[in-house]
Amino acid sequence: MAKGAFQTSREIFENPIWTDVVKFRIFFYIYGNAVFANDGTTVADVHLKRGQFLRSYRNLQNDLAYKEKRGYKQYSLNTIKKKIDQLVKEGRIEIEVTDYGTLFTVVNYEEYQGFGRYENPISERQKNDKRTQSERQENNNKNDKNDKNDKNNNNTSKKPKKRVYSDDDxxxxxxxxxxxxxxxxxxxxxxxxxxxxxxxxxxxxxxxxxxxxxxxxxxxxxxxxxxxxxxxxxxxxxxxxxxxxxxxxxxxxxxxxxxxxxxxxxxx
Structure with a gap:
């Protein structure tokens, strides 16, 4: 198992994934064990890039075992597969089947590990938020005027119509x-x-x-x-x-x- 440290944002506590214990554990386990090195690494003849993790579903089942009362329990393979499918659908990870297991790629891994999103203090972010809101209002007003001008200028440009298929197509x-x-x-x-x-x-x-x-x-x-x-x-x-x-x-x-x-x- 990979050693060392990785960082994550406290925003995770406000994310919907926080309320889904199984999905959260699976995602956090994959994210936490993904390759951190910029040059990647090689595992079982497969070169893993930064943000990737190679593991079989069966091994994940063992990795995610949890203690309940005096014994240990495991999630079913079907449950793990279902939650991973949801993570893929939500755009959190991508998966690829290999001869050595499933290759998991954490989407936006660089953003999670970058310090840029944490640099501004809260007070500065609040100022930026307020300024952004006023700028958005200004832009909205300008857009309204532009829309009116477009109508007055008889701008007839339209988006292409969506293709409709008959039931027997x-x-x-x-x-x-x-x-x-x-x-x-x-x-x-x-x-x-x-x-x-x-x-x-x-x-x-x-x-x-x-x-x-x-x-x-x-x-x-x-x-x-x-x-x-x-x-x-x-x-x-x-x-x-x-x-x-x-x-x-x-x-x-x-x-x-x-x-x-x-x-x-x-x-x-």
Whole structure:
């Protein structure tokens, strides 16, 4: 285990993560054990950069054991996985699967460890806050005037209209399939299917993939022990597609059997 010291802000006590004991312990453990050296270090043939930590979920389970009465208890692997997924979704950490365990990267690690945010005394920060508020009000007044001037000058510039996909569009159908498969693993609110369909379209057109490949990956990823917790939107599906494809092809060179695919009405 890494020795030495690291710093953190008292702002942590005002952060929502403070009220979630399990999530807080996991995050603080990863953050506290992340590599501090600027040049990083090498662990098990993996070069870790500053702010990174390599650990398996099973080892984390042992590391986070806690004492209750006369014995020790552990969080279930499912609980640890769920909390880590939340940390990823909240943008606190990033994860990457390696042959030696999961590589955790603490987002904004440099900001946590920098002294800049602690340099100004409270009185000076309060003055700055007051000055900032007055400056914001001034800017708001100027913006209001500019808005009126723009209208008077008949400025007709508009943002491009958001693309709308019909219900029978293949991209939207795949978006809905992905949502239904995610619901089998975790409960999320219904998304904007037009936005999801647009990402699916980019995954196919911009990344040069077939609709069948995307559909197969949706089924495979949402049934995978690890990736089912990571893939919670088309954005994460697209981001990790290549990495998942390598793992998928290692286990089987065959596509998902037609019998396992949902009835989409799509003819690939």
């Amino acid at each position: 293949p991209n939207k159908k795949l978006a809905k399939i992905l949502y239904q498969k995610i619901l089998e693993n975790i409960n999320i609110k219904e998304p904007d299917f037009n936005s999801w369909a647009n990402v699916i379209r980019l995954t196919i057109e911009a990344d040069k993939r077939s609709g069948k490949d995307v559909q197969d990956m949706i089924i495979w990823a949402t049934q995978h022990e690890f990736w089912s917790g990571v893939i919670q939107s088309p954005v994460s599906l697209r981001k990790h597609f290549d990495k998942m494809l390598v793992q998928k092809n290692k286990k089987s060179s065959k596509s998902v059997p037609d019998s396992e695919l949902p009835d989409t009405g799509l003819d690939w």
